[in-house]
Amino acid sequence: MDKQYNSFLKNYIILQEGEQFCPKCKGKGLVRIKNATSIGAKFSLKCDKCLGDGKIDWIEKVTGKKVKYIGYGVGANTIK
Numbered sequence: 001m002d003k004q005y006n007s008f009l010k011n012y013i014i015l016q017e018g019e020q021f022c023p024k025c026k027g028k029g030l031v032r033i034k035n036a037t038s039i040g041a042k043f044s045l046k047c048d049k050c051l052g053d054g055k056i057d058w059i060e061k062v063t064g065k066k067v068k069y070i071g072y073g074v075g076a077n078t079i080k
């Protein structure tokens with residue numbers, strides 16, 4: 001069975017029908033970012049492709065991962 005340890009969720013994720021591991025973070029949920037202002041420094045950020053889930057389904061692959069709506073009302077989609 002396809003599974004991958006997801007560092008963001010701190011758990012293993014298992015692919016369901018129609019899903020695949022995120023091509024950006026390879027299922028880990030985090031991506032390494034090089035800090036341009038500090039040579040050599042790296043840190044991990046939540047993957048912006050899968051939003052930390054580590055996997056995407058075929059719809060999300062086409063349209064992009066949906067940001068989970070957290071109910072701030074008007075203006076919520078301006079929050080980055």
Ligand SMILES: [Zn+2]
Binds near residue numbers: 047049050052054
């Ligand atoms: Zn990802």
